[in-house]
Amino acid sequence: xxxxxxxxxxxxxxxxxxxxxxxxxxxxxxxxxxxxxxxxxxxxxxxxxxxxxxxxxxxxxxxxxxxxxxxxxxxxxxxxxxxxxxxxxxxxxxxxxxxxxxxxxxxxxxxxxxxxxxxxxxxxxxxxxxxxxxxxxxx
Amino acid sequence: xxxxxxxxxxxxxxxxxxxxxxxxxxxxxxxxxxxxxxxxxxxxxxxxxxxxxxxxxxxxxxxxxxxxxxxxxxxxxxxxxxxxxxxxxxxxxxxxxxxxxxxxxxxxxxxxxxxxxxxxxxxxxxxxxxxxxxxxxxx
DNA sequence: TCTAAAGCGGACAAAATAAGTCCGATTTAA
DNA sequence: TTAAATCGGACTTATTTTGTCCGCTTTAGA
Numbered sequence: 091x092x093x094x095x096x097x098x099x100x101x102x103x104x105x106x107x108x109x110x111x112x113x114x115x116x117x118x119x120x121x122x123x124x125x126x127x128x129x130x131x132x133x134x135x136x137x138x139x140x141x142x143x144x145x146x147x148x149x150x151x152x153x154x155x156x157x158x159x160x161x162x163x164x165x166x167x168x169x170x171x172x173x174x175x176x177x178x179x180x181x182x183x184x185x186x187x188x189x190x191x192x193x194x195x196x197x198x199x200x201x202x203x204x205x206x207x208x209x210x211x212x213x214x215x216x217x218x219x220x221x222x223x224x225x226x227x228x229x
Numbered sequence: 230x231x232x233x234x235x236x237x238x239x240x241x242x243x244x245x246x247x248x249x250x251x252x253x254x255x256x257x258x259x260x261x262x263x264x265x266x267x268x269x270x271x272x273x274x275x276x277x278x279x280x281x282x283x284x285x286x287x288x289x290x291x292x293x294x295x296x297x298x299x300x301x302x303x304x305x306x307x308x309x310x311x312x313x314x315x316x317x318x319x320x321x322x323x324x325x326x327x328x329x330x331x332x333x334x335x336x337x338x339x340x341x342x343x344x345x346x347x348x349x350x351x352x353x354x355x356x357x358x359x360x361x362x363x364x365x366x367x368x
Numbered sequence: 369t370c371t372a373a374a375g376c377g378g379a380c381a382a383a384a385t386a387a388g389t390c391c392g393a394t395t396t397a398a
Numbered sequence: 399t400t401a402a403a404t405c406g407g408a409c410t411t412a413t414t415t416t417g418t419c420c421g422c423t424t425t426a427g428a
Contacts, residue, residue, distance in 0.1 A: 091385080092309070092347075094319050094340065095230055096416065102336045117374065126329050131417055137376065150425025151373040166343070170231070180233050190265050197241045200359040201233065204305070208231075211350065220339040230414080235387065256403065270388055276405065289396025290402040 097173045100127050100135045105144070105169065106220050109161040117154035135173060142172035161221060167212030177212065179205035236312045239266050239274045244283070244308065245359050248300040256293035274312060281311035300360060306351030316351060318344035 103125050108116055118136055122129035136155050140147040144164065145155045170177055180201055182189040189195070242264050247255055257275055261268035275294050279286040283303065284294045309316055319340055321328040328334070 091234055091313060092231055092316065092318070095414095099319065099330070099336065099340075102340075103330070103334070106335055119374085125333055125335075128417055130419080133375075134377090134417095140375090147375060148425090149375055149423080151371090152426060153374045153424080155375090174230060177231065179231070180238065191238070191242070194264055195242070196245055196264075197238065197359060200362045201238075201241075203358070203362060204354065207350070207354075208347075211346070215343065215346075219342070220336060223339045223342060258403085267388055269390080272404075273388095273406085279404090286404060287396090288394080288404055290400090291397060292395080292403045294404090 095174065097131075097135050097138075098170060100125075100132050101139055101169050101173050102217075102220065103127070104132065104136060104139070104155075105157070105161065105164070105217065108145070108155065108157045109217075109221055113157050115148055115152070115154040115156050120154070138173050139169075142168070144168060144172055161217045164217040165213050166215040166217065167209065169217070170212055177205070177209055179208065234313065236270075236274050236277075237309060239264075239271050240278055240308050240312050241356075241359065242266070243271065243275060243278070243294075244296070244300065244303070244356065247284070247294065247296045248356075248360055252296050254287055254291070254293040254295050259293070277312050278308075281307070283307060283311055300356045303356040304352050305354040305356065306348065308356070309351055316344070316348055318347065 104116075104121050107121060107124070108114075118129055118133045121127065121136075122132045136145065136147070139145045140155065143158055146158050147153070147155055167177065178184050180189075182192055182195070182198070183202075183205070186192050192198075243255075243260050246260060246263070247253075257268055257272045260266065260275075261271045275284065275286070278284045279294065282297055285297050286292070286294055306316065317323050319328075321331055321334070321337070322341075322344070325331050331337075
């Protein structure tokens with residue numbers, strides 16, 4: 091339905107928070123508490139961000155997460171891909187056999203073209219935009 | 230997950246087909262047969278297109294559907310909206326009360342900005358692109 | 369060295385959404 | 399009058415998303 095998943099929303103909130111906290115170590119519990127996010131859920135999301143290298147995880151007591159790099163270096167596509175894997179506008183891009191229309195599909199090529207344009211957009215949308223337009227911005 | 234629904238895929242196939250058939254009347258049964266689409270499902274989709282005025286429905290025996298206007302006058306956003314209603318990137322745009330994070334959400338404004346940019350894109354992507362890049366084009 | 373606070377990750381459950389089906393009603397050409 | 403259509407509501411099924419549970423490992427600090 092062309093909608094952002096909760097997981098991506100949570101990831102964006104977390105990244106923006108870490109950016110505002112000047113890259114301090116933040117635990118999942120703190121983030122979950124502050125933004126009313128189910129903590130186990132957020133835990134999974136943070137793990138995904140860590141696996142993709144957007145954040146660093148610090149294990150053990152007083153551990154948590156930290157931005158690996160400034161938000162300035164991240165784009166929307168990075169978050170999408172970290173959390174949901176490669177962006178595919180249609181399922182047949184991943185599993186052609188799952189599509190009953192595959193053999194006779196007249197829209198595959200144009201849909202691919204759209205997907206690529208959206209990919210370009212996602213890669214061009216910088217996360218620092220979030221900082222600038224967020225309500226809790228520090229001026 | 231930012232994915233096109235089957236309903237939208239079916240709508241695009243049908244519209245493209247009608248364009249190629251030079252605006253002749255086509256029944257749901259024909260379309261469903263040609264593209265291996267469950268016919269009741271396609272029926273619903275065609276009804277949605279008719280309600281939004283993208284196609285005209287002809288009732289009774291030998292009835293069916295017909296493009297209301299040339300594909301040249303349609304954009305991707307028209308189809309999305311006809312089939313799925315207004316484009317909303319996040320659920321809180323429709324039902325704020327459904328979002329547990331609404332009161333503390335730090336990403337609402339930037340996400341809205343993204344939604345608007347995507348809306349612009351959808352409104353700019355012309356369906357005639359489908360005609361041009363479709364495999365079964367007539368040259 | 370022990371303990372508590374953290375992340376890790378697999379399995380599972382619940383909820384929401386999307387996809388598909390069924391059926392009776394209406395419309396209309398032949 | 400009949401058959402071929404669309405219409406639309408109710409329903410079921412499948413899939414995906416969201417959320418939960420639990421035992422594991424890691425590490426700072428008492």
